[in-house]
Structures are given as structure tokens and as C-alpha cells.
Amino acid sequence: MLSWRKEGIDMKRIAVLAVFCVFMASHCAAESPRETAVVKVVREWAPSVVNISTERLVRLGSQRFWGAYGKQLDKAHQQHIAAAAPTMKLKGVGSGVVVSKEGLIITNAHVVNMTSKVYVILNDGTAYEAKVAGISQPDDIAVLAISPSKPLRAVRFADNVIIGETVVSIGNSLGLENSVSAGIVSGTNRVFKSGGRVAYDGLIQVDASINQGSSGGALFNLEGGLAGINLAVIQSAQSIGFAIPASKVKKILERYRELASRKEMAGT
Numbered sequence: 217m218l219s220w221r222k223e224g225i226d227m228k229r230i231a232v233l234a235v236f237c238v239f240m241a242s243h244c245a246a247e248s249p250r251e252t253a254v255v256k257v258v259r260e261w262a263p264s265v266v267n268i269s270t271e272r273l274v275r276l277g278s279q280r281f282w283g284a285y286g287k288q289l290d291k292a293h294q295q296h297i298a299a300a301a302p303t304m305k306l307k308g309v310g311s312g313v314v315v316s317k318e319g320l321i322i323t324n325a326h327v328v329n330m331t332s333k334v335y336v337i338l339n340d341g342t343a344y345e346a347k348v349a350g351i352s353q354p355d356d357i358a359v360l361a362i363s364p365s366k367p368l369r370a371v372r373f374a375d376n377v378i379i380g381e382t383v384v385s386i387g388n389s390l391g392l393e394n395s396v397s398a399g400i401v402s403g404t405n406r407v408f409k410s411g412g413r414v415a416y417d418g419l420i421q422v423d424a425s426i427n428q429g430s431s432g433g434a435l436f437n438l439e440g441g442l443a444g445i446n447l448a449v450i451q452s453a454q455s456i457g458f459a460i461p462a463s464k465v466k467k468i469l470e471r472y473r474e475l476a477s478r479k480e481m482a483g484t
């Protein structure tokens with residue numbers, strides 16, 4: 217009888233413990249409805265999206281607006297300062313995505329074309345001057361290199377894109393850092409035309425907002441994989457944007473690394 221009671225007491229303790237564990241598990245699993253998949257992607261991967269600031273020196277004499285008035289200023293400038301024609305510093309903004317912990321950044325080529333200086337601003341506000349390490353004009357992809365003081369969080373590439381799946385765009389829209397928008401994949405293998413001619417092909421079509429400044433930013437799927445690099449939006453249409461698929465970006469990055477390795481070997 218004594219043994220039976222002890223065994224019965226132990227079974228009761230086990231039953232109580234099991235009920236307690238089930239209660240705690242269900243309590244922990246009951247997350248706030250605000251903790252959506254989009255929120256989780258932004259929280260986890262926003263630090264891997266950077267802001268890009270560029271500077272470009274433009275010779276004023278080559279600009280249409282300079283005209284006769286500008287020529288008079290040129291003449292006075294040369295007479296009294298004895299220097300070349302004056303220049304103007306133009307600034308631009310864009311976005312980029314960290315693809316290696318050592319400091320490689322992917323962005324659009326058109327973000328850094330004809331620039332004299334490029335700066336990368338990390339999510340924590342730290343700024344670095346960047347080098348344009350590689351560029352593919354036909355694909356509108358550029359590889360930037362910085363020397364960060366600590367390892368960066370590199371994105372991981374998505375294996376594929378599903379039409380209809382939800383995607384999250386993060387970029388520097390109109391200079392507003394880490395702006396977030398969400399939408400769906402509207403189509404794949406799209407062609408973007410400019411001036412009646414094909415400019416880019418094989419693109420992802422999305423209805424997430426892509427504005428000036430968000431070019432070069434990230435397009436994530438809900439698993440946190442990089443689905444593409446934001447490219448452009450059709451201004452005359454509503455909710456039609458394009459992104460360069462991650463598969464193409466990955467190939468360009470692999471090609472860059474292969475060429476960089478060959479140069480390193482040749483240098484040694």
C-alpha cells in the first residue's frame with residue numbers, strides 16, 4: 217500500500233507538471249497579432265540595408281542652363297582667379313545591401329555612375345567612404361567595398377521567387393532611411409523598356425513602393441531571403457515596380473569574387 221501511494225503521488229506530480237508545461241507553452245506561443253511576418257523580417261534584416269550618399273563634380277560650362285550669363289561669370293572667374301571654369305558639387309542618394317561580413321555592398325550601377333565620392337552609411341549611423349570595386353552596366357549592378365570596424369551582417373540569397381508571395385522592400389526612399397513597404401510579386405521575367413528599347417530583362421515585377429533613393433535597396437521574402445535588388449518604378453503607372461532577381465545578383469557577385477581572386481594571385 218505504501219509503495220502504491222508513493223507511486224500515485226509521483227503520478228500526480230507528473231500530471232501537474234505536464235499541465236503547467238502545456239500552459240506555459242501555449243502562453244509563450246500566443247504572440248501579439250502585431251508581430252507579423254513583415255515586422256519580423258524588418259527587425260532581423262534592416263541592419264543589412266545601407267544608405268548610399270554620392271558626390272559628383274559637374275563643370276558648369278557644360279550645362280545648358282549656364283548660357284550667356286554663365287559665360288560672363290566664366291570670363292570674370294578666369295581673369296580674377298586665374299583658374300579653370302567653376303564646378304558645382306551635386307549630391308545623390310541611394311540604397312545598398314550588405315553581401316559579405318568583410319564589407320562588400322551591392323547597389324545599382326546608376327546610383328554610383330560618374331560619381332567622385334561614394335559614402336556608405338550603416339544602420340547604426342556609421343559612415344564609410346566606399347570604393348566602386350566592380351560594375352556591370354548591362355545589369356545595372358555595382359559592387360562597393362568598405363573597410364568596416366566590425367563584421368557586418370550579410371544577407372542570404374533566396375532560392376527562388378513565387379508569383380503572389382508577399383515581399384518586403386527596404387531602402388532609402390527620398391532620403392528617408394530604412395523606409396519599409398510591402399506588397400506581392402506580380403510577375404517574373406519582365407522586360408523594362410526605356411525610349412522604346414529594352415533596357416533590362418528577367419526582372420521581378422512587384423507592387424511594393426519603390427521610390428527615388430530606394431534604388432539598390434533590398435527586396436526580401438517572408439523567410440528573410442533576399443529575393444532581389446530594387447531597380448525602378450514606372451512613374452506613369454500605379455504600383456508597378458521592378459527588381460533585379462537575386463539569382464542574377466549572385467552570379468555577378470561570384471564573377472566579381474573570381475576576378476578579384478585572379479588579380480590577387482597575379483599580384484603575388
